[in-house]
Amino acid sequence: MTRQLPAQASIVQFGTSRFLLGHAAAFVSASLAAGHSDQRILVVQTSSREEGKRKARALATQRHYPLHLRGRRDGRDIDEQWTIDSVADAVIADEDWDTLERHFVAHATHIVSNTADAGYVVGDDSSLAPVPASFPGKLTKLLKARHDSGAAGLTLLPCELVTDNGQRLKALVTDLARRDYPDDTAFIAWLETKCLWANTLVDRIVSAALEPVGALAEPYALWAIEDQPGLILPCQHPDVIQVDDLTPYAMRKLHLLNLSHTYLVHRWRQTGRENQLMFVREAIADPALYNDLKRVIDEEVIPSLATRLERESLERYRDEVFERFANPYLDHRLADIAENHAMKCQRRIQPVIDLAEPAGIATPGLSDAMRARDDRP
Structure with a gap:
């Protein structure tokens, strides 16, 4: 029996890295506190790494964690500790795929990811597998289920340090979809025209994890997102900017x-x-x-x-x-x-x-x- 995830967790974050905990999730938390937005995060552990699974379990239990900012910014010494409370729940994809898929279909609006340098490697993975091995494979399978349900397209905000990361991810997913669902032209068209794939650039040094979950980071931060028609961001923050050209x-x-x-x-x-x-x-x-x-x-x-x-x-x-x-x-x-x-x-x-x-x-x-x-x- 699948468990019920919070409906307000409409930002689905793929990855439990200390970077995402100290960057995107921190911006969402600040936006919530300021009353600028009401969306929260579902954290998804996508790999088989035990450290990531441990963090996902901790987040599912406590759903808040410390972020310690130390250093200098704009000529000012900063030594502050924040409580990040934007995470509404967490799930391990390999262990609870049905729960993840049901939530993704019904409630997701934005996708955030940081799957490291090798995260865009597909290899011989297939979205037809019960639980695909790669991040693009998992994402393709989830998007197919969402499309088949008749739900609206999503906004994807990948944070991997890959040039044109949004368009690269779009190409990987659409290529997989063409290979795995060659006759489903409606699904391909939905991916290409109803989903927004934004190129983004992230910049913050998150140098250490805190136990059982949390992060130590520098005060400097930037999340630059290349604008496109219809783009609506899931949070508002001075360090989150929409730009005409990300280059x-x-x-x-x-x-x-x-x-x-x-x-x-x-x-x-x-x-x-x-x-x-x-x-x-x-x-x-x-x-x-x-x-x-x-x-x-x-x-x-x-x-x-x-x-x-x-x-x-x-x-x-x-x-x-x-x-x-x-x-x-x-x-x-x-x-x-x-x-x-x-x-x-x-x-x-x-x-x-x-x-x-x-x-x-x-x-x-x-x-x-x-x-x-x-x-x-």
Whole structure:
């Protein structure tokens, strides 16, 4: 027998990551408290990871958790603890699919996801499986059930750090739908015309989890969402913005902040500091690592990005990034950033090299990082 989930949990959040707990769910909580919205979140654990299942069970029991913000923003020291109460319930997809599907069909209006760098990998998965293995497979199966019920389309707000993430997710789902339901042209048309697939860009360092559930994060935050006709957001917050063009925000985030993280990991490993330095704040305080990173950013990255973006905005963002990296309160582990390192190099570093080459800009540091990317897992 399936259990009844709260009807007001119309934002279905795929993922229990500390990032989502400290970012999207925090914005929804603040919007609720300010009386700007009344939608709450259903958290869905989609993978087989025991840590995620444990957090989902904790959220289903207590439905609120602490968010600790520490650092500097706009020249002001911030040390605040908030109670996030936007989560109405949580469910583990593999264990209670029928409950999830029934709620998704009847009550969902918005979908939020953060399924990490490998979350868009489909492989040989099928939405025809009783419980598909991949996130796109699960989403396709749920959307098919919703369409077949005659319900309205949804707004999808993916938060994965993937260029054009909304359109990429749309392509994955529609491709699966064409393969698994080749004769259901109405379903394909519904996906393409009745659902809104928004490209989004997220920016906040959520450096640690709190037990049993919660997060420690920096005060800085951004959720930029590319506007399109009919787009209605599930919450209102000063750090949630609708923009005409996401490109400048995405390029700065991916190729300054995220590239800096990945390049620091490259040099951290290359210089044998893995047993000496644990956190980003320690790496940025190391003169050799800091000076090398700043040289690469100033001489290779910013000149390359300036072929597409305004240089002054790049330099302002660089200064913000370095201030955020130096936050003494955040234990942002270099080992965490090092996960999926080769994939991150390809996404974060290679496009800058591609911009530099036709402009005649030398990129010795970035090229060295690309050559070394496959040396370690």
